[in-house]
Amino acid sequence: MKKEGIDLPENKDLIQAKKGDTKAFDKLIFPIIEPLFKTMYLMTGDRSAAEDIVQETMYQTFIHIKRFDPKKASLNTWMKKIAINQASKMNRKLVKNEIYEEETWIDKGRDYIANEEDYVFEELSYLSESVRIVMVLFYYEENSIKEIAEIIGISEGTVKSRLNTGRENLKQRLERRKEREE
Amino acid sequence: MDDKNIKKAFQEKASKLTPLEVPSIASILRKKRNKVIKRRQIYTSIGTVAVCFVISFGIWSGSDHSDTNGTMKVNEMYADVMMRIQPTNVPIMDSYIKEDVIKDEAIIGSIIAKTGDGLRDIEGVETGIAIYNIRESNDVAIKLDDVWHRFTKKEQ
Numbered sequence: 001m002k003k004e005g006i007d008l009p010e011n012k013d014l015i016q017a018k019k020g021d022t023k024a025f026d027k028l029i030f031p032i033i034e035p036l037f038k039t040m041y042l043m044t045g046d047r048s049a050a051e052d053i054v055q056e057t058m059y060q061t062f063i064h065i066k067r068f069d070p071k072k073a074s075l076n077t078w079m080k081k082i083a084i085n086q087a088s089k090m091n092r093k094l095v096k097n098e099i100y101e102e103e104t105w106i107d108k109g110r111d112y113i114a115n116e117e118d119y120v121f122e123e124l125s126y127l128s129e130s131v132r133i134v135m136v137l138f139y140y141e142e143n144s145i146k147e148i149a150e151i152i153g154i155s156e157g158t159v160k161s162r163l164n165t166g167r168e169n170l171k172q173r174l175e176r177r178k179e180r181e182e
Numbered sequence: 183m184d185d186k187n188i189k190k191a192f193q194e195k196a197s198k199l200t201p202l203e204v205p206s207i208a209s210i211l212r213k214k215r216n217k218v219i220k221r222r223q224i225y226t227s228i229g230t231v232a233v234c235f236v237i238s239f240g241i242w243s244g245s246d247h248s249d250t251n252g253t254m255k256v257n258e259m260y261a262d263v264m265m266r267i268q269p270t271n272v273p274i275m276d277s278y279i280k281e282d283v284i285k286d287e288a289i290i291g292s293i294i295a296k297t298g299d300g301l302r303d304i305e306g307v308e309t310g311i312a313i314y315n316i317r318e319s320n321d322v323a324i325k326l327d328d329v330w331h332r333f334t335k336k337e338q
Contacts, residue, residue: 022206022207022208022211025207026206026207026208029207030204033202033204034201034202034204037199037202038196038199041195041196041199042192042195042196047199051202054202055205055210058205058207058210059207059210059211059214062207062210062211116187117187117190117191117194117195118191118194120187120188120190120191121191121192121194121195124188124191124192135188136192139185139188139189139192140189140192140193140196167185167188170188
């Protein structure tokens with residue numbers, strides 16, 4: 001994984017944050033938060049759940065920042081790990097049908113015509129949480145299999161298997177949908 | 183269905199999301215602290231009520247209810263009698279009434295009013311109901327006093 005400026009052990013903000021400086025901490029994690037929020041939203045399908053997870057992740061990161069070792073993992077990966085654990089803890093289900101409909105169709109008004117991407121995303125919401133997490137990390141974040149394995153704490157083989165399951169299930173669901181519509 | 187479609191679906195969805203107003207860690211810490219304080223306050227309130235209840239019950243059960251000088255206030259005594267008349271005590275009260283330990287019709291009426299259906303079948307119910315209506319009068323207080331002494335005597 002590429003080492004970014006914030007992950008260098010000599011980063012001033014990191015040193016200050018480890019001493020409990022809240023401003024330095026804010027500065028340090030600011031670039032990570034927005035992408036993390038989007039990832040969590042895609043995983044849960046619920047904006048408020050994603051916000052809760054991000055806030056809890058920020059809190060947990062601040063509390064345990066002393067334990068963070070930039071030599072072992074990047075701050076981004078570390079926070080993503082915490083966020084995924086938080087998501088599981090909160091026992092939030094993946095994108096719920098009602099929430100998706102509300103945000104995709106109703107908000108756009110009656111004239112909105114759903115496109116193929118909308119259908120793909122809707123069908124993705126029916127996949128199991130473990131599969132969806134892998135799908136989001138792979139397709140949206142464009143992480144490698146190795147990186148995903150590291151973030152979730154599973155083997156690379158399991159990542160591959162979950163990706164395969166996700167793709168297959170998605171394909172089947174979309175085909176069934178097409179048949180229903182015909 | 184290819185990889186590009188899946189990628190595009192995620193990107194489309196993420197791009198339509200209104201940006202998050204990133205809170206500062208200081209505000210999150212403040213919120214957390216307030217939450218803890220609130221929770222503590224709730225637990226303290228519950229604890230205080232529980233302790234008060236236990237202390238009151240202890241004082242009540244440990245106190246000497248027989249006031250030989252007759253100085254106990256009527257309301258307190260009445261409350262004491264009523265406290266003892268729980269549905270579980272119905273058979274005991276029933277036997278007291280049958281054995282003429284409690285003769286006073288006012289107190290019988292009060293018992294009936296308090297315990298409801300539990301005493302419907304015992305003797306003196308009808309009289310009790312009639313007398314119950316006058317239980318607030320001063321005369322009743324004197325009768326209550328007598329009944330109370332008899333009641334406690336029987337218990338001893």
